[in-house]
Amino acid sequence: MLPEQTRLLNEADILRLDQFLRSDACGKQAMGISFAHGFLSAIACGPEQLEPSEWLRLMFDEPVFDNGDQSNEMLGIAIRLFAEIERGLRRETEYRTLLENVQGNNGITYRDAQRWCLGFVEGLALFTELWTIDAKKTLQAPLELFFQLAEISGVPDSSYQRLCQSLPDAAEATFLYWRLERIKRN
Known part of the structure; x- marks a missing residue:
């Protein structure tokens, strides 16, 4: 792991x-941060490891950077985000989902897990x-x-918010299942 990733x-x-990601510099299929966090979490949880080049192009959808510094900064943040997700799923740090905050008609802000x-x-x-x-059943x-x-x-409502709070455990269970499966294969 590169020092920058830590x-x-x-x-x-x-x-x-x-x-x-939301700017004109990225393609129309670029992901917002909440969607990207969920996407990267699934990749980190998955049955195989993907190279950053495989998921970066999907995340950014053919970005046009102003210069090399901007390219290094944005790609670096994305790679650090993935590394942070992996550390959380391995329980080296706390794993948290990055959900959107939405303000309701009543002025109350709540978490939205859809994206x-x-x-x-x-x-x-x-x-x-x-x-x-077996994976689908487990x-x-x-x-x-x-x-x-x-x-x-x-x-x-409180029941929806409880479901949102259970997402980290669900992601960790998925990660642990595939991690054990990879160990069995090797």
Whole structure:
């Protein structure tokens, strides 16, 4: 791991990456930060390791950088984000989902997991051919949670918020299952 990858991200890093992903510099299929976090989490959880070159192009959708410094900064933040996700899933640090905050008509702000779960589901789809019957059976509860919340736009009630709070455990269960499967194969 490169030394740069071990430096923790801060809120300013996340905001810069999100702004860049939403800018005209990226293609129309570029991901917002919540979607990208879910997508990268699924890749980190998956049955095979992917090289950064494989997921960066999907995340940014053919970006046009102003210069080399901007390229290094944005790609560096994305790689650090992935490394931070992996460390969290390995329980070296706390794993947290990066959900969107939405303000309801009543002025109350609440968490919305839909974009994150859509990203996670898209990341899982990269490994479709590797999902065995045993994997689907063992991971049925986490998979149902991801698919359920991908279908629902956030609502400000306590049961929805409890489902959002269970996402880190569901991602960790998926990660641990595939990690053990990779160990068995080697």
